[in-house]
Amino acid sequence: MTIPETVVDHLVVATEEVFETMVFRPIVRGAQLDGDAVRPPSNVVATVAFAGHRRGLVAFHSSLAAAREIAGSMLGMEPNAVNGEMPDAIGEIANMIAGAFRTKLAAVEPASAIAVPTVTIGSDFSTRYGSAVTRVLCPFEMDAQTLYVELILNGE
Amino acid sequence: MRFLIVDDSSTMRRIIINTLKKLGHHECYEAGNGREGVERLATTPVDMIITDWNMPEMSGIDFVRAVRANEATRQLPVLMVTTNAAEEDIVEALKAGVSNYVVKPFTPDTIKEKIQAALRMAPSRTR
Numbered sequence: 001m002t003i004p005e006t007v008v009d010h011l012v013v014a015t016e017e018v019f020e021t022m023v024f025r026p027i028v029r030g031a032q033l034d035g036d037a038v039r040p041p042s043n044v045v046a047t048v049a050f051a052g053h054r055r056g057l058v059a060f061h062s063s064l065a066a067a068r069e070i071a072g073s074m075l076g077m078e079p080n081a082v083n084g085e086m087p088d089a090i091g092e093i094a095n096m097i098a099g100a101f102r103t104k105l106a107a108v109e110p111a112s113a114i115a116v117p118t119v120t121i122g123s124d125f126s127t128r129y130g131s132a133v134t135r136v137l138c139p140f141e142m143d144a145q146t147l148y149v150e151l152i153l154n155g156e
Numbered sequence: 157m158r159f160l161i162v163d164d165s166s167t168m169r170r171i172i173i174n175t176l177k178k179l180g181h182h183e184c185y186e187a188g189n190g191r192e193g194v195e196r197l198a199t200t201p202v203d204m205i206i207t208d209w210n211m212p213e214m215s216g217i218d219f220v221r222a223v224r225a226n227e228a229t230r231q232l233p234v235l236m237v238t239t240n241a242a243e244e245d246i247v248e249a250l251k252a253g254v255s256n257y258v259v260k261p262f263t264p265d266t267i268k269e270k271i272q273a274a275l276r277m278a279p280s281r282t283r
């Protein structure tokens with residue numbers, strides 16, 4: 001069970017658009033990883049659930065340092081000055097990626113509805129999902145940092 | 157001009173307020189969802205509303221319906237800033253009474269232009 005290439009491509013392009021227009025940082029896409037063999041080593045995870053024609057989750061993963069850089073770029077602040085602003089900024093990044101992805105899919109199939117983002121910050125945690133899901137992990141390089149956008153679909 | 161910015165993301169509110177400031181508008185009020193927006197409007201008159209769609213408690217669409225249903229706010233220009241950009245979304249937003257639409261993600265130039273366009277279309281103040 002894998003997620004169709006066109007669906008993954010919409011997610012990758014949505015992510016690139018968000019970084020280009022709102023973060024002003026170019027990102028370079030890497031090779032997608034199917035399944036859950038690789039777990040991203042992240043301290044910050046923002047998830048947006050969606051339901052309707054498709055059911056699942058879009059998750060954005062990054063390190064704390066990368067998350068501060070992203071928040072700083074969005075708000076025009078030095079990464080060192082970013083603190084309390086970071087969780088909200090990363091939540092909004094996930095919201096925009098999931099939202100742009102949803103809009104792209106809605107051009108070719110019935111629209112799903114997205115929920116508001118949930119942000120988790122910590123160290124050494126891992127996320128577990130039920131077995132009846134299909135997942136793909138899309139890595140992106142932002143300078144020396146690796147970011148991941150994951151798509152988890154229920155029952156495909 | 158007085159603005160009410162309704163968005164559950166403080167980051168997005170700040171980006172919008174920074175854009176308004178660059179355009180010379182400094183009187184901005186904030187609300188974190190539609191319900192807070194309705195409460196704010198009951199005490200603070202504004203000239204334009206800029207609202208998100210996806211928010212907890214009360215969505216932007218329900219908020220716009222509430223704005224249009226209230227005699228005091230019925231005429232206010234409402235700019236919706238959202239990732240929801242499917243054809244059916246835009247139809248739903250226009251039906252609810254949204255006057256202008258900005259799709260997220262947006263470039264700094266796009267948000268500036270859309271706000272300027274919304275201001276040009278706004279009825280002149282009669283106070």
Ligand SMILES: [Mg+2]
Nearest residue numbers: 164208210211
């Ligand atoms: Mg929102």
